[in-house]
Amino acid sequence: MPSAPSQSLETFPNPQPERDYTIRIRVPEFTCLCPKTGQPDFAELTLEYVPEQRCVELKSLKLYIWSYRDQGVFHEAVTNRILDDLVEALAPRFMRLTAKFNVRGGIYTTVVAEHRAAGWQPPVQVSLP
Template sequence: MPEGKGVEHLSHLGSEDTSYTFEYDPSLLETFENNHPNRDYFVKFNCPEFTTLCPKTGQPDFAALYISYIPEKKMVESKSLKLYLFSYRNHGGFHEDAINMIVNDLVELMDPRYLEVWGKFTPRGGISIDPYVNYGRSGTKYEEMASQRLLYHDMHPENIDNR
């Protein structure tokens, strides 16, 4: 596919008039066509500046998000993902809810073969919460993959030295 072909519909990428939404808004997400649908491969986003609000106290919660997926026909455009994640800034929700919402929105948007999101939140009150949520397309090998990765997702936890 020639460079630039199939991306004309993307409204965020290359825009000099980026506006940031402070309320949860999944309509910010945009996709483009996967040029390699015949191959399984992972796409991984590392998002170290995710913020949301505690629904009870209104205090900010900070996390590094790790989003990985195996695309089918559609892929999420990274700037739209950034703006979507930024829209959680004033969203009041528990950590686990936010991560599940992100998975639900990305599955609905792209219909990927496989997707996982791991939120590694900084501690508040001496406890950090690291919800991991994944999805594998039903009736395929990716459904089994999701089951296995869920069971073993934290078998080799990283050294925590940044929080």
């Protein structure tokens, strides 16, 4: 049975909730539609997050991203909507979504949206000799 797009995001328990660590996910084939022309827009998404209690299950993320293929939406709106949905599903300590859209009319667009949990500070960077 073939898969179908879905707006559902599944999660699983963070295997190391006591530790700050970063998960990076690259999605090189994001597509949506331009709300003005109906033409396809292509982007590479990079998701970076420090999980709290839950992590995103990758197949559900793939199907969720696929659900935008036929939606007409501005770059800024879709980037923030995806971030909001992921924050709602995961409640991470920190999350950043970078959407690098391909050229359209001689213009490249990159949208970066971030979330920080209340009171969370990134660990201090230590320089090693």
